[in-house]
Amino acid sequence: MERKEFELIFGILSLLVSIIWGYYKIKDWNRMKKDNHIRKSYSIQIIGGLIVFFMIGIVGIYRYFS
Incomplete structure (x- = not known):
């Protein structure tokens, strides 16, 4: 599994x-x-922690598609 796929799953x-x-x-x-x-x-x-966790998820998905 490549790094980008790992970032998408995460x-x-x-x-x-x-x-x-x-x-x-x-x-x-x-x-x-x-x-x-x-x-x-x-x-x-x-x-507040959940908002940060949500933003980490968005960044992980964004990095996969960029």
Whole structure:
């Protein structure tokens, strides 16, 4: 398997994981009580990490097609 194919597979997996995990985290965020600041701040950190993971997936797919 060539490097470009590996980057494409990694990019697709990164996108799928970030979208699925992000969906469940946002669903969990909406279920939390408004006064639960500790869990909400932790969720913000996780969602920020998922955004970075999403961007890594986009870059991996972009590098394959460029």
